[in-house]
Amino acid sequence: MYTTASAPIVYVLDDDPSVRRSLERLVRSVGLDVQSFASAAEFLDHGGSDRPSCVVLDVRMPGLSGLDLQECLSASGRTAPMIFITGHGTVPMSVRAMRAGAVNFLQKPFEDQEILDSIHQAIDREMDARRERDRRQEIERQLKVLTPREREVFGLVVEGLPNKRIANKLGTSEKTIKVHRARVMEKMHAGSLAGLVQMAYEARLVQAPAREI
């Protein structure tokens, strides 16, 4: 089912060994890889591979709490979706976690199916986010290859300006724009203007199109 790049992995963070064991068994039972840690610090030390992942974690752990870990990860740009589990949760605690983007916040005891559903949802979300991120990064990598002038031309082409107008705007000749434009198409690996515009969209670089004349 998950054939893109590498298989997803579920990280379990709980200071209670028996909880870890039973979660590990549960996750493995549906064919997903799993790795457990007894604390947030241990998890952070591990560094993490590049595999798509989600995190199932107890809110309250010795050292860094689950909520702290969530904040810490999102501040550092790592975005694994999180599923919180807790024995003694409070409303403010759950709201804080959910507002920070948690997939779910479950109280013990919970149904196996309930957490499995959340895990699958988390992994789906992560896979989608990765696909989008990878595509964006690829486009940004290609954009870095453009010279400053080419990038200017890129922007105006994507806005829909004809070469003549671009030349006028940049104070140069139409001929020159043609050359830049051709190089932009080549460096960006765009097969058509439509493809180029789509790239600009996917990299969230879009300005309003030039309307009418």
Place this chain on the structure above:
Amino acid sequence: MYTTASAPIVYVLDDDPSVRRSLERLVRSVGLDVQSFASAAEFLDHGGSDRPSCVVLDVRMPGLSGLDLQECLSASGRTAPMIFITGHGTVPMSVRAMRAGAVNFLQKPFEDQEILDSIHQAIDREMDARRERDRRQEIERQLKVLTPREREVFGLVVEGLPNKRIANKLGTSEKTIKVHRARVMEKMHAGSLAGLVQMAYEARLVQAPAREI
């Protein structure tokens, strides 16, 4: 600050008149319009204007509960962002509300600033959603004006296919495609191919661009 179309309004739903009064006062104090209802049914009867809005509501009310109302509204496609307030909330209750898209879930007593922040966040979210929705609807309205054939051509043009290839694909002549294409550009009010592609994106109608040759 809110100059787009009509000013936003905050709907307050609570069966306790004193809570309604104090929330009304609070909301008015920051210059926002407000209208209160004693129950979900009363709010639904009111129908609601087309103004951008958000809803501040008690989870527990006589008749339809806040969570039921949330479900009911999202099922019927009305999407005002909701801020829950409650005296005796539980974790599952708050999680359900947040998972269903609530902006916040506050326990009484709460700080004035806390709920005002949530209200502003809700309104911002609503205004953004509306802008996007309006733009998409405008594009869809224009798309409806296209004949079936024109819509086919539209799709292939946006994919970046040249007229000749489109003609081939549709089993007709390049000349005919030119005619359709010109009409598409006119009916969609697109000033350029780039503009047309952007419309397809904004209406979420995008297919992968034709890569390479």
Place this chain on the structure above:
DNA sequence: TCTTCCATGAGACCAAGGTCCAATGGTCTC
């Protein structure tokens, strides 16, 4: 039946994009 809309097409023509080849001057780095 008559009108309207749709899809189709021809011929002509201009504008714009794309691709060759070739060349110049500036800046930066080794």
Place this chain on the structure above:
DNA sequence: GAGACCATTGGACCTTGGTCTCATGGAAGA
């Protein structure tokens, strides 16, 4: 200073897109 990279431009040429006018046959609706 030499070489590399960048921005610039010219000319020639072909392809593609865009715009005219004019015309036909079919389908839907009044």
